[in-house]
Amino acid sequence: MRQLFLYPQENEFVKICMENGIYSFDTALMYAGGKSEEVMGNLDNLRDPKVFIATKANPWNGKDLKYDSVLEQLNKSLRSLKRDSVDLFYLHAPDHNTPIEETLEAVNQLYKEGKFKAFGLSNYAAWEVAEIYYLCKTKDYLRPTVYQGMYNSVTRDIERELFPCLRKFGLAFYAYNPLAGGILTGKHRYEDREKGKIQDGRYANPGIWTDAYLKRYWKKPLFDLLDKLRTTLDHIYGKGKVSLVDASLRWMYHHSKMDGAYGDAVIVGASSAKHLEENLKSTKHGPLHEDVVKVFEEAWGQIKSDCPDYFR
Numbered sequence: 021m022r023q024l025f026l027y028p029q030e031n032e033f034v035k036i037c038m039e040n041g042i043y044s045f046d047t048a049l050m051y052a053g054g055k056s057e058e059v060m061g062n063l064d065n066l067r068d069p070k071v072f073i074a075t076k077a078n079p080w081n082g083k084d085l086k087y088d089s090v091l092e093q094l095n096k097s098l099r100s101l102k103r104d105s106v107d108l109f110y111l112h113a114p115d116h117n118t119p120i121e122e123t124l125e126a127v128n129q130l131y132k133e134g135k136f137k138a139f140g141l142s143n144y145a146a147w148e149v150a151e152i153y154y155l156c157k158t159k160d161y162l163r164p165t166v167y168q169g170m171y172n173s174v175t176r177d178i179e180r181e182l183f184p185c186l187r188k189f190g191l192a193f194y195a196y197n198p199l200a201g202g203i204l205t206g207k208h209r210y211e212d213r214e215k216g217k218i219q220d221g222r223y224a225n226p227g228i229w230t231d232a233y234l235k236r237y238w239k240k241p242l243f244d245l246l247d248k249l250r251t252t253l254d255h256i257y258g259k260g261k262v263s264l265v266d267a268s269l270r271w272m273y274h275h276s277k278m279d280g281a282y283g284d285a286v287i288v289g290a291s292s293a294k295h296l297e298e299n300l301k302s303t304k305h306g307p308l309h310e311d312v313v314k315v316f317e318e319a320w321g322q323i324k325s326d327c328p329d330y331f332r
Contacts, residue, residue: 032293034065040300043068046168046194046287048076048112049097057100073101074108076142085115090126094135109136110168113143113332120152128161140166140194145331146185153189164191168287170330171195171278172204173271173316174242177327183277192283198272199265203237206250206264210243221291236328245319249312256309267312269302275313 037043045066047056057075060066066073077093079085094109109130115123127139141149141164149167156163167186169178175197186193199205202221211217213234218224222233246264253262269286278284288303290296307313 030059031063031065033290033296034063036293036296036300038065038068040303042300043070044072044074044285046074047101048078048110049093050076050078050080050112054096054100057097061100061102072107073103074110074140075101075106076110076112078112079115079118080113085111085118085123085126087122087126087129090123091130094130098135105134106136108138108140108166110140110142110166111144114145114148120148121155124152124155124159124161128156128159131162138162138166139164140168141191142168143170143330143332146181148331149182149185149189149191163189166194166283167191168194168196170197170328171272171276172198172200173268173276174200174204174245174319174323175236175327175330176277176320176324178330179277182330187282192285193278194285194287195272195276195278196287198286198288199268200242201233201237203242204246204264204268206246208243210238210240213238239323239326241323241326242319245315245322249315249319252312252315256311263298265299266302266305267308269299270305270308271313271316273303274307275316 034045037045045060047060049057051057060073075094075097077083077085077090077097083089083093094106098104098106109127111123111127114120130136131139139162141152144152144167149164153163155161167182169182171178171193172195183193202208202223207221208218208223213223223230223238249267250264253264253267254260256262269288272278272286278286286303288296288299290299
């Protein structure tokens with residue numbers, strides 16, 4: 021599976037990716053208030069002709085997906101990235117107040133202008149994917165070929181209806197949140213939030229997105245299951261030999277519903293160069309022991325009734 025790296029911060033991060041054969045980078049207008057794209061636009065090693073850049077237009081923070089807004093957002097992203105076009109352009113999430121026909125007209129106009137090469141969707145429900153596909157087909161617009169969605173060993177709601185939809189219409193799936201927003205790293209304890217001990221990471225700073233992630237992943241049953249997984253890993257492989265991060269990423273690569281034959285990929289990110297290198301090493305490790313896979317399956321069985329929606 022091709023790997024993508026989210027939030028490139030500096031040349032060192034990009035260098036590590038390229039040394040590991042990764043030339044695909046994912047960003048969005050909303051990431052870090054637009055700073056992510058500006059940083060990428062100033063990185064010399066992203067001028068390599070093999071580099072693949074993806075960005076997104078969104079309906080948040082006073083924006084929408086009306087015709088003019090979609091054009092304005094991608095053009096702003098291109099200015100920040102210092103590029104004439106990007107390889108992949110997503111609609112980051114649905115705008116339920118704007119007719120999808122208007123949004124798709126804008127997307128098609130940008131494509132005709134040569135501003136991007138491939139069209140993607142993110143955070144849309146399966147029925148919306150089908151609607152968009154058929155609208156594009158009917159109007160002879162560029163059809164979506166990629167879907168970026170939330171997926172990991174403890175967030176698998178997409179398996180029921182979204183994956184069959186994507187397979188039917190030929191869309192590759194790119195997974196974000198493979199470590200459940202950092203919960204699957206094991207660095208947090210459930211009590212940390214109540215005791216005010218969350219010092220770093222996406223859960224440390226108050227805000228609307230922090231609240232969203234707390235609601236999505238900060239749940240006692242999930243933390244309890246991590247303890248069981250950690251115990252199983254130590255028993256099978258030896259104490260501390262295989263981390264929760266390594267096990268969680270290996271589950272994605274070898275035991276999930278993703279399939280490289282369809283072009284599926286995992287979006288890998290990190291908060292430091294060390295963590296990035298460790299995460300990328302996991303892409304080279306093989307399948308997990310069956311007892312570990314069994315714990316993941318048991319975990320999903322216990323928490324799936326409280327799984328967050330994959331769509332918005």
